[in-house]
Amino acid sequence: MFETEMNNYWKTVVDTIQDGVMIVDKDGTIVSVNRGMVRMTGYEKAEIVGKPCSFLNCDTCEIARERKGDHWCVLFRTGAMNMRRCTFSRKDGRPVHVLKNASLLRDRDGVVLGAVETMTDVSELVEKDTQIEAFRRELRQEDGFHGILGTSAPMQRVFDLIANAARSEAPVIILGESGTGKELAAKAIHDIRGDDRRPFVKVNCASLNPALLESELFGHVKGAFTGAYRSREGRFAAAGGGDIFLDEIGDIPLSVQVKLLRVLEEKVVERVGDHTPIPINVRILSATNRNLTEMVREGAFREDLFYRINVIPIHIPPLRERPGDISLLADHFFRRIRLKSGKKIEGISREAMRLLAAYPWPGNVREMKSAFEFAFVSCRDDVILPRHFPPALFGGGTSPAPGPPEAAPHPLEEAQAKRRRLVQALEAADGNQSEAARILGVSRVTVWHWMKRYQIRFERKIK
Numbered sequence: 476m477f478e479t480e481m482n483n484y485w486k487t488v489v490d491t492i493q494d495g496v497m498i499v500d501k502d503g504t505i506v507s508v509n510r511g512m513v514r515m516t517g518y519e520k521a522e523i524v525g526k527p528c529s530f531l532n533c534d535t536c537e538i539a540r541e542r543k544g545d546h547w548c549v550l551f552r553t554g555a556m557n558m559r560r561c562t563f564s565r566k567d568g569r570p571v572h573v574l575k576n577a578s579l580l581r582d583r584d585g586v587v588l589g590a591v592e593t594m595t596d597v598s599e600l601v602e603k604d605t606q607i608e609a610f611r612r613e614l615r616q617e618d619g620f621h622g623i624l625g626t627s628a629p630m631q632r633v634f635d636l637i638a639n640a641a642r643s644e645a646p647v648i649i650l651g652e653s654g655t656g657k658e659l660a661a662k663a664i665h666d667i668r669g670d671d672r673r674p675f676v677k678v679n680c681a682s683l684n685p686a687l688l689e690s691e692l693f694g695h696v697k698g699a700f701t702g703a704y705r706s707r708e709g710r711f712a713a714a715g716g717g718d719i720f721l722d723e724i725g726d727i728p729l730s731v732q733v734k735l736l737r738v739l740e741e742k743v744v745e746r747v748g749d750h751t752p753i754p755i756n757v758r759i760l761s762a763t764n765r766n767l768t769e770m771v772r773e774g775a776f777r778e779d780l781f782y783r784i785n786v787i788p789i790h791i792p793p794l795r796e797r798p799g800d801i802s803l804l805a806d807h808f809f810r811r812i813r814l815k816s817g818k819k820i821e822g823i824s825r826e827a828m829r830l831l832a833a834y835p836w837p838g839n840v841r842e843m844k845s846a847f848e849f850a851f852v853s854c855r856d857d858v859i860l861p862r863h864f865p866p867a868l869f870g871g872g873t874s875p876a877p878g879p880p881e882a883a884p885h886p887l888e889e890a891q892a893k894r895r896r897l898v899q900a901l902e903a904a905d906g907n908q909s910e911a912a913r914i915l916g917v918s919r920v921t922v923w924h925w926m927k928r929y930q931i932r933f934e935r936k937i938k
C-alpha cells in the first residue's frame with residue numbers, strides 16, 4: 476500500500492530535484508524528462524519527448540558514436556556511466572556543461588528496457604574555471620617571463636633564447652643598451668634551472684680598478700698587497716657549482732682580461748699573491764652595452780677572450796625597437812610604484828600614454844621606471860598627465876638633475892658640491908653608473924673616472 480503511494484509521489488520527487496533526469500528507451504528515444512531537464516535545455520517537455528537523444532548534441536555521445544561498438548551507445552555496452560563531463564546544446568544554442576550519471580533500466584528478467592540519465596548543470600563552475608584561466612594568463616603576462624615583461628615579437632624571441640641558453644652549460648653573453656634588462660635576463664637564465672643550491676654571483680666589472688677587480692674575481696691571500704690583512708675568497712670560488720655574472724664585461728682592463736682568459740681555458744683560479752691553482756666549476760654569464768666586436772678591432776678587448784665568452788649571444792633590443800611593449804611596461808611600473816607610494820592616483824591619462832609611446836627611451840626600461848618614480852612625486856592630480864613626467868620626455872634637457880661635475884681641479888668647496896651631485900645622481904640611479912651618467916648628461920666612463928677621483932664606491936642595490 477505504502478509502496479503504491481510512494482510510486483505515485485515519485486513523479487513529484489523527480490520533478491522537485493534541480494538536476495535533469497531523462498529516460499530513454501533502448502533505441503535512445505527520449506521517453507520522459509523531469510522539470511529540471513526542461514529548465515536546463517530550454518525545451519518544452521513536448522519538444523523533447525519522442526526525439527532521439529542525439530538531438531541534444533551531447534559532445535561525449537558524439538565521440539562514443541564515432542567509435543565502433545556492439546551498440547550505438549557506450550552506455551548500453553558498459554551498463555553505467557559515472558560523473559562523465561559532457562556538453563550539450565540548449566534550445567537557444569548556448570552550451571550547457573553537465574556531469575552525467577547513467578544506468579540501464581531492466582525488467583524483472585534482466586532484459587534491458589532503456590536507460591536513465593541524470594545531469595548536474597556545472598556551467599557556472601566551468602565558466603568560473605575559464606575565467607580563472609584567463610586571469611591566470613593575464614597574470615602570467617603581468618609577471619612576464621621570469622620577471623621580464625614583454626609581449627612583442629622581439630622579446631618573445633629573447634625569451635626563447637633565454638630558455639634554450641638555460642638548458643646548456645655554455646657561456647652566455649647578453650648584449651644590449653643600458654637599461655634593457657640584461658641583468659634580469661642573466662638572473663632568468665640562472666633561475667630557470669630552479670636549483671636553489673646553485674649560487675648566482677654578480678660582479679660589476681666597471682666599478683673597480685684593475686687591482687681590486689682582480690682580487691674581487693680571483694681572491695687574494697693575506698699580505699698579497701698593502702691592505703690585504705686577511706685572505707679572501709674570490710667571486711669565482713663563491714660562485715662554485717653555479718653561475719657568475721660578469722656585468723659590464725667590456726670594461727674589464729686588458730691586464731685582467733688575460734687572467735680571465737686563463738681561468739676560462741684552464742678552469743682554475745689563482746688567488747692574488749698565491750700560485751696554487753684552485754679548480755672551479757662555474758658557468759659564465761656576461762653582459763655589456765658596448766660593441767665588443769669593435770673593441771676587438773681596436774685592440775681594446777682580447778679576441779681570444781671574446782670567442783670564449785661569446786658562445787651564446789643574446790641581444791636584447793632597445794625599447795624604441797619594440798614599441799608594442801611600452802604600454803605593458805608603463806602599466807606595470809604605474810601599478811608597482813602606486814603600491815609603494817600609497818598615492819591614490821587612478822591611472823595614466825591618454826595624453827601621457829601617447830607621450831610615452833612617442834618617446835625614444837634612450838635609457839630604455841630603466842628610464843621608464845625612473846620616469847614613473849618622478850611622475851608619482853610630481854603628480855597631485857587624479858591621473859598622471861604628460862607634465863608630471865621628467866622634462867627629458869618632452870625633448871627638453873635631462874631631468875632636473877644637477878649639472879656634471881667638471882674634470883678640472885677646483886677649490887675645495889666646489890669640488891665637494893660636485894661630489895655631492897655625483898652621489899645624488901648615483902643614488903637616484905640605484906648605483907647604476909650608466910643611469911647616473913644619463914642623469915648627469917655625461918658618458919659612463921666619465922662617471923667612473925669621477926667616482927675614482929672623488930673616491931666614491933657605490934654598490935648597486937639589489938632590486
Ligand SMILES: Nc1ncnc2c1ncn2[C@@H]1O[C@H](COP(=O)(O)OP(=O)(O)OP(=O)(O)O)[C@@H](O)[C@H]1O
Nearest residue numbers: 623624652653654655656657658659764840841909
Ligand atoms: N623587460 C623588462 N620588464 C620589467 N622590468 C624591466 C625590463 N627590462 C628592464 N627592467 C627593469 O629596468 C631596470 C634595469 O634593468 P637591468 O639592470 O636588468 O638593465 P641592464 O641592461 O642590466 O642595465 P645596465 O647595462 O645599465 O647595467 C631594472 O629595474 C629592471 O627591473
